[in-house]
Amino acid sequence: MINRFYLEEIPVDLGSRVEVRDLVCRWLTAGEKSRQVVTLNAAIFMNAVANPRFKQLIQKADLVTVDGYGILLALKKRGLQTERFPGVELAEQLLDYSIQKRFPVYVYGGTAATIRRLQAKFAGYDFIAMRDGFGGNSRLVAAEIIESQPKLLLVGLGSPRQEYFLAGVLSQLKNTVGIGVGGSPAIIAGCKKRGPALLINHGWEWLYRMLREPRKLKLLPVLIEFWRSFLK
Numbered sequence: 001m002i003n004r005f006y007l008e009e010i011p012v013d014l015g016s017r018v019e020v021r022d023l024v025c026r027w028l029t030a031g032e033k034s035r036q037v038v039t040l041n042a043a044i045f046m047n048a049v050a051n052p053r054f055k056q057l058i059q060k061a062d063l064v065t066v067d068g069y070g071i072l073l074a075l076k077k078r079g080l081q082t083e084r085f086p087g088v089e090l091a092e093q094l095l096d097y098s099i100q101k102r103f104p105v106y107v108y109g110g111t112a113a114t115i116r117r118l119q120a121k122f123a124g125y126d127f128i129a130m131r132d133g134f135g136g137n138s139r140l141v142a143a144e145i146i147e148s149q150p151k152l153l154l155v156g157l158g159s160p161r162q163e164y165f166l167a168g169v170l171s172q173l174k175n176t177v178g179i180g181v182g183g184s185p186a187i188i189a190g191c192k193k194r195g196p197a198l199l200i201n202h203g204w205e206w207l208y209r210m211l212r213e214p215r216k217l218k219l220l221p222v223l224i225e226f227w228r229s230f231l232k
Contacts, residue, residue: 004064005080007230010048010055011064012040012071014082020065021090024177025097027062028151031175036061036166039087039180041068042226043219044159054160057167065090069205070223074230088184091154094177095188098152102127106145108165109133109156110185117189133157142169153178156185 002015002023013020027035038044038061045068048055058064065085066072072084098105105128107118115132122128129148131141133156145153146169153169153176155162162180170178186192192212 002063005075007045007071007074007078008049009059010040010045011059011061012066012075012082013064014066014075014080016083017085017089020063020085021093023063024090024094027177028094028098028103029101031151034170034173034176034178035063036163036170037063037065037090037177037179038163039065039067039085039090039182040071042070043068043222044163045071046222046226047160051160054163057160057163060167070226070231074226077231087179087181088187091179091181091184092188094152094179095154099125099128103151104148105129105152105154106148106150107131107154107156107185108141108145109154109162109181110183110189111191114186114189114191117191118185121189138165142172145169146172149173150176152176154181154185155179156181156183158182 002013002019005012005014024037038058048058065087066075066082067085067087069084072082075082095105107128107130110132112132112135115130118130129150131144142165153166155166155178157165159180159182162182166178166180170176183192
């Protein structure tokens with residue numbers, strides 16, 4: 001059973017990985033209405049704390065999953081038990097489910113090289129549409145998504161851009177599950193690798209990614225502030 005908890009007015013939905021996956025799969029199958037899923041990590045959390053508009057968006061989300069290890073530790077510090085479900089793993093499982101059911105999918109984000117790799121990987125699945133996050137006008141992409149009415153919409157534009165994009169487009173979709181997935185398209189495509197399992201399981205994947213991608217070092221002060229405020 002999934003229960004919602006609020007950490008500094010930011011919602012977090014507590015449940016096992018199986019419960020989270022099964023819930024989203026039920027949404028995909030039922031097609032009752034469009035829903036937004038936020039994959040919460042420390043950087044997204046701190047942005048929401050500082051930005052009332054972004055906080056309100058997350059508060060309205062249908063599901064807020066525990067993506068980051070820091071969020072998991074903050075919850076455990078408050079006596080709450082749940083499981084972490086990295087967004088890339090959720091995205092992969094939902095892609096597999098959608099392929100099995102032949103649900104229309106739209107992937108928006110990543111570089112042109114990422115999209116070419118994804119197109120090669122999913123060649124033959126004509127119900128999966130893709131567009132990179134750098135090559136076009138977001139309004140034109142939104143119009144294309146609205147016309148195609150996908151069941152599953154994965155948006156990897158970085159936060160908060162991806163969450164704002166989803167909030168805008170989902171209001172014009174009938175029964176789509178939209179998820180902000182950050183850099184997941186590049187990982188799914190095989191353009192980038194995740195950290196070693198030992199680092200992933202012990203919450204140090206973020207350091208591995210910073211060392212591999214120095215531009216992510218700009219997030220370090222934010223992560224330090226999260227640790228000082230919520231984990232110390």
